[in-house]
Amino acid sequence: MKKLNTTYLAFQVQGKLIGRDRPIKGIFNILKDAKEGDVVIRHWIDVSGVDIAASKGVACIVTQEARGDAIYKAKELDMCLIITEKIEYANAFALRWAIKTFAPETLRVVITGTNGKSTTSHMIHNILQVAGFKSHTNTDSLSEFNTLIDPMVAKQIGESKDLETLVLEVSEVQGWEDRIMTDHAFLMTQAIQPQVLVFTNVSMDHINLVNSIEDAYREISGALRNFKGNAVVLNADDPLLMKMKDMVPSEAEIVTFGNGGRVENKDEGIFLDGDILLKPEELPFHSPHFLQNTMAAIAACKALNIKNKFIKNGVKSYQALKRRFTILNRRPLIIDDFAHNPEGIKATIKSAAELSKHQFYIVCSIRGSRGNDINEINAMAIAQSLKGLNYTLILTSSQEVVDQANWVQEEEKKVFIEVLKKEGIQYTHHPQLSTALFEAVEMSSSDDTILLIGAQGMDPASDVLEKFKEQGIMK
The missing domain is CATH 3.90.190.20 (Mur ligase, C-terminal domain)
Known part of the structure; x- marks a missing residue:
């Protein structure tokens, strides 16, 4: 395990260290599940939270907002507290550190965009499991495993062993209350360093966080900044996504799905490289958005060089997330x-x-x-x-x-x-x-x-x- 101390952590998250320097022996965690030696990341902390952290033997608390007498309480209990200007810096660092420490050799896929991220991620994860990989995904039925508001994904990786693939959904924008977090897709993709980057579509959703379709495009396309992976998967049916072709590094392969793409849906079924891969009766669901997600997942798995038989069986055996039709x-x-x-x-x-x-x-x-x-x-x-x-x-x-x-x-x-x-x-x-x-x-x-x-x-x-x-x- 790569060693950390609080002074180095404060520098990495652009924060101010309150308290003495000390080693960090645990993982990044949420307050409820924290154990001795862990680092707790919370967007705000109060006196009660500091008390709980101290009782658990937490090594350090990283927060954007210390409410009430939280700082005074931390000093009184000899607790280490780091105040950062942007909590997203802390969660991005936590994810990057967890991957480098516990899963450095993994194949990694990031899925971002406005719609279909959860189903696409979940299906890729299922295909990889069918192919025999020990895979992890942050997608759950309620999409609550957020990668920026809290360190849940870093925690999950730190608690897992011998992972071979990571399939991580990254929200296109993020924020809470009246606070807008910019560059979410960029920060999280940079932290994950995926070999394959999947874009589902660009449309308006979190319009309390973005003001226009142009804003949404800018945030989503941010995932391509400094991308050093092997392949980018684009939705050929989305004109805005196809504009991103010019942003893809020349050394990365572009894999498209949709009309005219490498993966395409026709009346006869889903085609891959011009040959039929799945007939309609072999698909578990037939709604238009499910078919889009299925094509995206197939394209991503081809970019990972997964054999067609595993892709086919992974789609056929797929069971949808709760509340997905x-x-x-x-x-x-x-x-x-x-x-x-x-x-x-x-x-x-x-x-x-x-x-x-x-x-x-x-x-x-x-x-x-x-x-x-x-x-x-x-x-x-x-x-x-x-x-x-x-x-x-x-x-x-x-x-x-x-x-x-x-x-x-x-x-x-x-x-x-x-x-x-x-x-x-x-x-x-x-x-x-x-x-x-x-x-x-x-x-x-x-x-x-x-x-x-x-x-x-x-x-x-x-x-x-x-x-x-x-x-x-x-x-």
Whole structure:
């Protein structure tokens, strides 16, 4: 293990060291799981946090904001505290150090872009496991293993052994509260030093963090700065991504997927280098966004020189992440999807509507504490998608199941509803998720389709429906 001390760490994260220099014998960790000798990284810390860290024997706390008497408390307890101007410097260093220390010989893939990162990462990970590699990915069903707000990925790598591949999803932008973190994709990709870099697409999503599509493009393309890997995977169906061709170093291979790409989807199936690789009946899912993600994963694995038989078996055996067009019930057909931005909403509604044989119900959770702009364009995406359909739209604020960080503000709800009214979209709204789901279930027949869409506010829906089954409300 590469040795660290607090003085060197403070220099690397551009921070001020409070306390004496001391060796660091553990890993980078979160406060809840920290052990003796670890370094805890938190974007803020208070007196209580310092007390907890001291009781665990933590070697050092790195933070961007010491609240209240946290600095005084650290001095009183002889705790080492590093105050950095930008917490992202600390998390990027933690990830870089963890890889160099515990996984220096790994094959590494970074996936970035606006949509499809999680499914693409998860599928690449599955293919590599089928190929016999001991692989690790930071993608989970809720996409909570963030690589910049906290050191979760560095922690996971530090706790793993004998890893051979790393498949790491990197958000295109990041921030919290009113703080915008620029150069996320650049910082994290630099820390990971991947051999293969995958771009899914460029569109608007976190519009509280970027002001325009140009901003989104700049942040996403930042992953290419100082890229020293072997291959870059680009979506041929995205004109903005294809503009990045000129940014790819001459020594790196460009692998494209989509229309005219090396990996292409046609009526007969998915083709690789002009030959059919997977027939439609061999694919576990057929929605347009799933097919895009599948092509991206295949392209990435070809860039890693994975054999076609492993790629094929990896795709065929793939089981989707929770809330990625997940079937929760058959009669009525209930589909659950994390669709939380305009492109995801449009693709998901289109795919579900195509499966609908009778009445089509949509239960949508409004995004809470994410700002008016994202809710305005999400509502517009719903309105555009529902035009011409036989639908029943039910909105919810999910008040009984979300925490303060995801609470729907009154202005957010107002903006969402005003768009629907302006576009002539009929709807009902229920503050509670359980009431909204109950209405959809009660109104539907066995031949109907119910689509559940939304981010954190819809996450508990499957549990609510299970209770309905226990109570005899639905079969």
